[in-house]
Amino acid sequence: MQKEIVIxxxxxxxxxxxxxxxxxxxxxxxxxxxxxxxxxxxxAEKRAEVVGKTGLDGSFGRILCAAVCExxxxxxxxxxxxxxxxxxxxxxxxxxxxxxxxxxxxxxxxPRIIGHNALWDLRFIAQxxxxxxxxxNKRILPFDAKPWGDNVADTMTLxxxxxxxxxxxxxxxxxxxxxxxxxxxxxxxxxxFADGRxxxxxxxxxxxxxxxxxxxxKMKLAGMVA
Numbered sequence: 001m002q003k004e005i006v007i008x009x010x011x012x013x014x015x016x017x018x019x020x021x022x023x024x025x026x027x028x029x030x031x032x033x034x035x036x037x038x039x040x041x042x043x044a045e046k047r048a049e050v051v052g053k054t055g056l057d058g059s060f061g062r063i064l065c066a067a068v069c070e071x072x073x074x075x076x077x078x079x080x081x082x083x084x085x086x087x088x089x090x091x092x093x094x095x096x097x098x099x100x101x102x103x104x105x106x107x108x109x110x111p112r113i114i115g116h117n118a119l120w121d122l123r124f125i126a127q128x129x130x131x132x133x134x135x136x137n138k139r140i141l142p143f144d145a146k147p148w149g150d151n152v153a154d155t156m157t158l159x160x161x162x163x164x165x166x167x168x169x170x171x172x173x174x175x176x177x178x179x180x181x182x183x184x185x186x187x188x189x190x191x192x193f194a195d196g197r198x199x200x201x202x203x204x205x206x207x208x209x210x211x212x213x214x215x216x217x218k219m220k221l222a223g224m225v226a
């Protein structure tokens with residue numbers, strides 16, 4: 001029997017001073033600008049944004065926490081680090097995925113990894129593993145899979161198609177599933193972390209996994225997932 005596992009991560013921007021300096025130094029102004037004052041203003045604006053945007057870039061952003069849930073049980077497992085000890089988070093996450101895949105089963109089937117925009121999460125995890133020199137089993141972390149294959153089920157792509165998008169919040173409303181998006185949403189994770197509100201981020205991360213599982217089950221019941 002194929003294991004079905006939901007996964008979601010929360011990320012924060014780069015904090016490495018060498019990398020931050022590199023990012024700031026490589027900001028380029030709009031080449032169409034000729035006025036020196038406007039050029040400087042454009043550079044200043046882009047420098048104010050460039051580091052924050054790395055929260056969505058596995059090259060420089062960091063994984064703050066992750067949540068995993070086997071669909072059959074509905075039990076959510078969390079891993080996080082208040083100091084952003086990313087290597088420990090990744091190691092524990094991979095170990096738990098391995099336990100879920102291999103416990104109580106003799107099947108040779110690879111698991112089905114489920115997520116909303118799942119391949120973004122999987123690639124980010126793979127990239128951060130590479131940064132830290134942490135080996136992973138591609139069987140349980142299929143970061144380059146198709147979003148509709150046997151080993152990945154991306155709820156966004158299943159619903160909106162390969163050229164469409166839909167937010168998890170909107171999908172939840174459409175399917176009558178309680179949405180995890182309330183006072184907090186993904187764009188606020190970095191600020192919550194800066195304010196020392198890690199516990200709330202972890203709760204939000206867990207709620208995302210529960211909502212994704214609920215959406216997946218409704219889609220599967222209707223026959224949208226084999």
